[in-house]
Amino acid sequence: MKIVYFAWLRERLDKAEEDVELPSSVETIGDVMQWLKTRGEEYELAFDNPKVIRAAIDKTHVRPEAKIAGASEIAFFPPMTGG
Amino acid sequence: MKIVYFAWLRERLDKAEEDVELPSSVETIGDVMQWLKTRGEEYELAFDNPKVIRAAIDKTHVRPEAKIAGASEIAFFPPMTGG
Amino acid sequence: MSGETVRITLDAIDTKAETKAVSKAGGNIGAVVTFSGICRADEKGEKISALHLEHYPGMAEKEIESHVEKAKQRWPLLAASVVHRVGRIEPGEIIVFVATASAHREAAFQAAEFIMDYLKTSAPFWKRTEGGGREAWVDASEKDEDALERWK
Amino acid sequence: MSGETVRITLDAIDTKAETKAVSKAGGNIGAVVTFSGICRADEKGEKISALHLEHYPGMAEKEIESHVEKAKQRWPLLAASVVHRVGRIEPGEIIVFVATASAHREAAFQAAEFIMDYLKTSAPFWKRTEGGGREAWVDASEKDEDALERWK
Numbered sequence: 001m002k003i004v005y006f007a008w009l010r011e012r013l014d015k016a017e018e019d020v021e022l023p024s025s026v027e028t029i030g031d032v033m034q035w036l037k038t039r040g041e042e043y044e045l046a047f048d049n050p051k052v053i054r055a056a057i058d059k060t061h062v063r064p065e066a067k068i069a070g071a072s073e074i075a076f077f078p079p080m081t082g083g
Numbered sequence: 084m085k086i087v088y089f090a091w092l093r094e095r096l097d098k099a100e101e102d103v104e105l106p107s108s109v110e111t112i113g114d115v116m117q118w119l120k121t122r123g124e125e126y127e128l129a130f131d132n133p134k135v136i137r138a139a140i141d142k143t144h145v146r147p148e149a150k151i152a153g154a155s156e157i158a159f160f161p162p163m164t165g166g
Numbered sequence: 167m168s169g170e171t172v173r174i175t176l177d178a179i180d181t182k183a184e185t186k187a188v189s190k191a192g193g194n195i196g197a198v199v200t201f202s203g204i205c206r207a208d209e210k211g212e213k214i215s216a217l218h219l220e221h222y223p224g225m226a227e228k229e230i231e232s233h234v235e236k237a238k239q240r241w242p243l244l245a246a247s248v249v250h251r252v253g254r255i256e257p258g259e260i261i262v263f264v265a266t267a268s269a270h271r272e273a274a275f276q277a278a279e280f281i282m283d284y285l286k287t288s289a290p291f292w293k294r295t296e297g298g299g300r301e302a303w304v305d306a307s308e309k310d311e312d313a314l315e316r317w318k
Numbered sequence: 319m320s321g322e323t324v325r326i327t328l329d330a331i332d333t334k335a336e337t338k339a340v341s342k343a344g345g346n347i348g349a350v351v352t353f354s355g356i357c358r359a360d361e362k363g364e365k366i367s368a369l370h371l372e373h374y375p376g377m378a379e380k381e382i383e384s385h386v387e388k389a390k391q392r393w394p395l396l397a398a399s400v401v402h403r404v405g406r407i408e409p410g411e412i413i414v415f416v417a418t419a420s421a422h423r424e425a426a427f428q429a430a431e432f433i434m435d436y437l438k439t440s441a442p443f444w445k446r447t448e449g450g451g452r453e454a455w456v457d458a459s460e461k462d463e464d465a466l467e468r469w470k
Contacts, residue, residue, distance in 0.1 A: 006374055007444035008455045059377035061440065075374060075442075079458030082371065082378075082402060082443025083355050083414045083434060089222055090292035091303045142225035144288065158222060158290075162306030165219065165226075165250060165291025166203050166262045166282060182334045189356065190410075198354040199430075201423065204341065206348045258342070271353065272465070275431050278351075282423055313424070 001068070003032075006077035009053065012046040022068075029055045030064035032074060047076075054079060084151070086115075089160035092136065095129040105151075112138045113147035115157060130159075137162060169245035169267075170238075172230045174221060176253045179260045184247050188265040191245030197271040199278045201264040207257040209304060215297030217304075219252040219261065222290035226250070233284040237266075240280070241273035248281060250291065280317055286310040321397035321419075322390075324382045326373060328405045331412045336399050340417040343397030349423040351430045353416040359409040361456060367449030369456075371404040371413065374442035378402070385436040389418070392432070393425035400433060402443065432469055438462040 004017040026035050033050055036043045047053065055062055056075040068074060087100040109118050116133055119126045130136065138145055139158040151157060169191030171184075181202060189198050205217050230248050237243060245267040255261055264281050268274040286307075293304040321343030323336075333354060341350050357369050382400050389395060397419040407413055416433050420426040438459075445456040 004374070006442065007372055007446070056374070056377060056442070059374070059380055061381075075377070077374065077442060078444065078455065080439060080442055081445045081456045081458050082373070082441050083438040087222070089290065090220055090294070139222070139225060139290070142222070142228055144229075158225070160222065160290060161292065161303065163287060163290055164293045164304045164306050165221070165289050166286040181337070185333065185352075185354075189354065194358050194360060196356050196358045198352075198356060200337075200350075200352045201427070202337075202341065202350040203423065204348050204350060206346050206421065208346060269358065271355065271431075271434055275353070275427065279423075279427050309422075 001071065002073045003036075004073060004075045006075070008078055009046050009076050013042055027067055027069070028064065029057070029062055029066045029068060029074070032068060033064070033076070052078060084154065085156045086119075087156060087158045089158065091161055092129050092159050096125055110150055110152070111147065112140070112145055112149050112151060112157070115151060116147070116159070135161060169247070170234060171247040171249070172227055172234060173249045174223075174226055175249060175251055177251070179249050179251055179263045181260065181263055184249060184263055185265050188245045188247050188267045191267055193244035193267075194269050195244050195267045196269045197274040198265060198267045199271070199274040200266075201262075201278050201282055202260045203262040203282070205255045205257050205259050205261055209295050212295075213297060214257070214295040216257070216295075217255045217261070218294040218296060219250075219255060220292045220294070221250070221252050225290050229289040230281075230285055233281055233288070236284075237277040237280050241268060241277045243268050243273060243277055246277065246281070248285070250285070250289070252291070254296070283310070283313045283317065287314060321399070322386060323399040323401070324379050324386060325401045326375075326378055327401060327403055329403070331401050331403055331415045333412065333415055336401060336415055337417050340397045340399050340419045343419055345396035345419075346421050347396050347419045348421045349426040350417060350419045351423070351426040352418075353414075353430050353434055354412045355414040355434070357407045357409050357411050357413055361447050364447075365449060366409070366447045368409070368447075369407045369413070370446040370448060371402075371407060372444045372446070373402070373404050377442050381441040382433075382437055385433055385440070388436075389429040389432050393420060393429045395420050395425060395429055398429065398433070400437070402437070402441070404443070406448070435462070435465045435469065439466060 247265045266277040399417045418429045
């Protein structure tokens with residue numbers, strides 16, 4: 001699964017994207033965040049407060065309970081501050 | 084008293100302004116309109132429906148009941164259609 | 167407020183220059199809203215070749231200024247500009263231009279709408295159409311009167 | 319709607335060209351509203367020397383387009399344009415430009431505000447400040463979330 005990160009999430013993880021092999025038990029966006037937190041200190045820190053993290057599946061906003069089945073790109077980012 | 088007219092009022096009266104000697108019984112804007120109607124057919128036609136006529140005293144909107152004492156310029160015109 | 171312009175002109179309105187003047191008025195401007203009222207090619211379904219705009223000199227400026235002043239009291243404006251054209255105006259040309267500047271967008275949007283809503287109903291301008299074989303004064307719109315309700 | 323543009327660019331925004339394209343989109347345009355969101359010289363009281371704008375390519379365009387589409391369904395728009403800049407932007411420069419055209423002013427004003435309110439909260443852009451001795455990501459504003467309430 002391709003995962004992309006933006007803004008301070010990208011900075012804290014020191015990567016803009018990565019390809020990961022998700023275990024089959026990971027079914028929702030919330031599960032992905034939980035699973036990422038097990039991957040090291042920088043992930044734990046970055047995903048410490050899931051409330052300030054937004055997610056998208058294939059470039060569409062989704063909630064933490066959204067299923068990831070069929071997704072080809074998952075994105076995590078802070079609340080948006082454009083305009 | 085100087086009276087000025089705009090838009091179709093000006094056209095119907097065929098004048099943009101005039102100086103008139105108002106009788107002392109004429110105290111309000113409504114009185115002025117009534118008095119003007121006695122001045123000829125074109126006035127009667129122009130002021131036929133006072134509801135569609137707006138007035139100003141010294142370049143400030145006023146209602147028909149406004150007193151004209153102290154005025155130096157009275158204006159009559161249709162509802163505004165600028166912008 | 168550093169910049170404030172109210173002007174009535176016979177000439178075409180240079181929206182770029184007006185917008186720039188408002189945008190560069192100083193202060194901590196974060197939002198500029200502009201409105202252009204454009205002469206349409208038809209009025210109530212009839213094709214027109216032009217509009218003729220008449221105004222009450224002196225009173226027109228005074229009325230617009232008083233509503234710009236009221237807008238300044240309601241919203242933290244950093245600049246505002248209103249330019250209204252008179253004389254003959256062809257379809258596609260700008261009749262009126264309003265620009266407002268503020269730190270944030272809400273004030274700039276609201277003030278521009280407020281100024282336009284009051285300009286439409288209280289500034290002494292009148293439109294006559296040219297074309298369609300006849301000339302006629304444009305009737306005032308009830309919708310314009312209704313638009314004032316939300317500012318009360 | 320004849321004219322519809324959504325564009326993300328590294329370059330300075332030519333508001334005159336954008337406004338002209340919207341104004342001349344055809345149809346019976348009587349009202350054009352523009353909004354310019356400008357980089358302020360300070361952010362939460364601290365002087366900054368620039369903003370750096372990051373975006374999610376593909377999703378940013380898609381989000382804006384979807385809200386332009388929703389605006390078209392709610393109001394009789396004749397044209398709309400949204401241009402958002404990314405990269406390094408200095409105080410006084412335009413970050414985002416929205417232009418809407420309709421026969422009447424209410425639709426043009428409302429649609430521009432609607433598009434901006436949704437752009438602020440749902441289009442994937444992020445601001446980082448430069449200057450004041452430190453760099454920091456700008457926090458999202460609750461006021462922006464609240465602004466959406468009236469469109470619901």
